[in-house]
Amino acid sequence: MTATTRYSQAGDEFLFVELSEEMTLEAFFRSISITQRLRDIALAGIIEICPANASYQVRYNPDEISANELQHRLVALEQEVASQESRTLETRVIEVPVLYNDPWTHETLLRFREHHQDPSATDLEYAARINGYDTVDALIDAHSATPWFVSMVGFVAGLPFMYQMVPRERQIQVPKYLRPRTDTPKQTVGIGGCFSVIYSVRGAGGYQMFGVTPMPIYDPTGEQPHIDGSMIYFRPGDIVKHRAVNRDEYDALLIAAEKGEFKPRISPFTFDLDAFNQDPDGYARHVKEVLYEH
Structure with missing residues (x-):
């Protein structure tokens, strides 16, 4: 101990x-x-x-x-x-497609501007500014370029908390809303503190909203073949790689999900903590290579 x-x-x-x-x-x-x-x-x-x-x-x-x-x-x-001697973990790498700066979270954030630190800016604009990025696109690139560890699942059923796999000084960090919203679209991708999350269901929330994913992550109906009988897709230890998609691809993936035909890109992976600590950027490239080899 x-x-x-x-x-x-x-x-x-x-x-x-x-x-x-x-x-x-x-x-x-x-x-x-x-x-x-x-x-x-x-x-x-x-x-x-x-x-x-x-x-x-x-x-x-x-x-x-x-x-x-x-x-x-x-x-x-x-x-x-x-x-x-060897600090390794057998896990999986999962791609999560994200439509950043989407119309649904944008409409939601406009309804709750009085709850926000900067009512004159969108969540993405505010997050970009306080993290030192010149543009929203640069922030989106930073969020999607590096892998994230699922460190826990909970708060509401199936919601993953994800920790960015970069040196601490480069972590994206954004405070939560001053007062929580009473509405957040289902499958919203957001950040609060240093944690990125995916809201598994529509409901209240206070994290800054970055976009939405068409990927089902919680399935109480049993209609999604990629989700087992636990109803919850993510597990602590999973590694997530976000991928920015445009509206056309988002719509196509959403239709597939509604038909029960969504197939996430996934690869088995052995995470090595010491190898990551020695070269975080190189390790991020390695994670991406392993994911897209399969």
């Missing part, structure tokens, strides 16, 4: 483990590695495992395993992760 790890009992059935006070790829890698190992050993009494950005939570049956025994096993798993 590292000096920063904190274990907290949450009621009679939950153990919350905080690995770091700040979000980093190192902390996320520890979280996903520990929770994957916990799944692999199929420990009796474990009901649910929920990895997050720099933490994770385990639900357990106290009649089968005590909190002390569970914590002891988790400490051992963290030591195992810390001692491994």
